[in-house]
Amino acid sequence: MLGLTKSAEKKVQKLLDMAEKAKRKGNLGDAIEKFEMASTFRPDDPRIFLKLADLWVKRGIKTEAIAYYRKAAIIYSKDSYYFQAVAVYKQALGLDEERTDIREEMAGLYEKLGLESDAGRERDFISLSKRVTALETITTNVFAAQNGDAKAKEFLKLARNLLSPKSRQKKDA
Numbered sequence: 001m002l003g004l005t006k007s008a009e010k011k012v013q014k015l016l017d018m019a020e021k022a023k024r025k026g027n028l029g030d031a032i033e034k035f036e037m038a039s040t041f042r043p044d045d046p047r048i049f050l051k052l053a054d055l056w057v058k059r060g061i062k063t064e065a066i067a068y069y070r071k072a073a074i075i076y077s078k079d080s081y082y083f084q085a086v087a088v089y090k091q092a093l094g095l096d097e098e099r100t101d102i103r104e105e106m107a108g109l110y111e112k113l114g115l116e117s118d119a120g121r122e123r124d125f126i127s128l129s130k131r132v133t134a135l136e137t138i139t140t141n142v143f144a145a146q147n148g149d150a151k152a153k154e155f156l157k158l159a160r161n162l163l164s165p166k167s168r169q170k171k172d173a
Contacts, residue, residue, distance in 0.1 A: 004041060012041045019051070028055050044079075046072035050088065062095045069095075070102065082109045100126045 004012065019034030032055050039048045053068035069092035076085035089106045093099060103122045110119035138159060144152035 008041065012038050015041075016048075023051075023055065028059055031055055032059075044075055046075040046084075046088070049075070053091070057095070066092045066095055066099065066102075070105075073105070077105075077109060082113050085109055086113075098129065100129050 015034050015038040019031045019038065022028075022031035022034060032052060035048055035052045035055070039045070039052070042048055049068045049072035053065045053072065056062075056065035056068060069088050073085040073088040073092070076082070076088060086106055086109050089102050089109070092102050093106075103126050107119040107122035107126075110116070110122065138156070141149075141152040141155045141159075145156050
């Protein structure tokens with residue numbers, strides 16, 4: 001809103017009104033288009049990004065919704081509205097709870113709020129998620145190696161060497 005002339009502000013408000021009208025009529029594509037246009041004039045207005053996120057949720061496109069939730073949360077965080085940012089990140093996690101990037105951002109916000117146990121919980125989730133991903137990779141390669149995949153066999157050989165006690169002793173030295 002800062003820096004807009006009264007005329008430009010009226011145009012933005014008209015765009016927002018048109019977006020809301022399109023949304024009420026169920027024309028989600030038109031509503032998204034109008035809100036996106038409005039966001040170019042008000043790039044620091046998290047409310048517009050929240051509306052866009054909600055529209056993408058209604059369309060069933062989670063990745064777009066999460067991207068807009070993140071934009072809104074970043075703006076709230078930048079403006080030191082940490083509780084609002086956390087609430088928005090939680091909406092994003094409601095769409096994809098495995099997003100460690102969002103959990104990392106939440107952990108940082110929890111620390112700023114002095115909520116160390118919540119920050120620790122998010123970091124524990126991230127750590128566990130990385131371990132699960134590593135185990136899934138190894139499991140996939142074990143099955144592939146059993147079926148004769150040469151690259152998978154090479155991967156497992158490398159993993160075995162990295163995880164061997166001798167390898168760990170060299171790292172500690």
